[in-house]
Amino acid sequence: MSSFFTGGPRERPLFPVPEQELYAFNGRHWTDPPREYIVPAVLPWAQPLGRSERTVVALRAIEVWPQALTLRVTVYSRDSLVDDPAEGLIDHRRKPDYNGLLIGVLYADGSRASSETISVPSASEPEAPVLRATPVGGTRFAVEHEIFLWPLPSAGPLKLVVQWTDREIPETRTTLDGGAIRAAAKDAAEIWPGLGKRQVNGLPVRRVGKQVALTPDWGTPVARAEEPGHAPGE
Incomplete structure (x- = not known):
């Protein structure tokens, strides 16, 4: 008896899949906090950064990574700030809203970074400092943000500008001790020493079925058949 369905199985499409194994840190300290690999040192330097009668922008703490830092900043208000705290209040735009909440940093050597610009993660190390604000929730009256900043400051003043x-919060500058922040980086602890690298011929590996998907930095997967008797990455 012949088969009713005459077509054979189709080849499965190739697509990125979630990683099932944590590989070694890729070394791009300027893109994001290495939170999967490092327990940061924490400086509890809580203080207001700017305020008006009904609103306070405050620094709650600083997380120090080996080559970067994260400012934990919360905006407090006596009236509702947003309907959805997950949207945040610091908005990177191509055309900045100079009436909205702006935050920036000024290093001791004169270099600077701010939320006026869009900081896109890059494969190569940037020449200028990186500042990237990310909302992390809260309530309608207390909206929390993480301000990622790279690189670590040198010894000398690091000025936060809000x-x-x-x-009705005017430009307000708060000076932090850059040397103390940099010194704290030595207390950041590595969680998983000796992790293997996720690299094959310079490209990250993703397994899909009986193939290996090589995902270039620009995100388009390309396939390579596994050779008999060889494990991926050999």
Whole structure:
């Protein structure tokens, strides 16, 4: 008796899949906090960065990574700030809203970074400092943010600058001890020493069925058949 369905199985499409194994850190300290690999040192330097009658922008703590830091910043208000705290209040735009909440940093050597610009993660190390604000929740009256900053400051003053015209907060500068921040980096602890590298011919590996998907930095997967008797990565 012949088969009713005459077509054979189709080849499965190739697509990225979630990693099932943690591989070694890729070394790009300027893109994101290495939170999967490092327990940061924490400096509990809570203090206001800017305020008006009904609104306070405050630094709650600083997380120090081996080559970067994260400012934990919360905006407090007596009236509702947002309907959804996950949207945040610091907005990177191509055309900055100079009436909205702006935050920036000024290094001792004169270099600077701010939320005025869009900081896109890059494969190569950037020449200028990187500042990237990410909302992390809260409530309608207390909205929390992480401000990722790379690189670590040198010894000397690190100035945080805040302005929010719509909330009547003028440009306000707060000076932090850059040397103390840099010194704290030595206390950041590595979680998984000796992890294997996720690299084959310079490209990250993803397994899909009986093939290995090599995912270039620009995100388009390409396939390579596994050779008999060889494990991926050999």
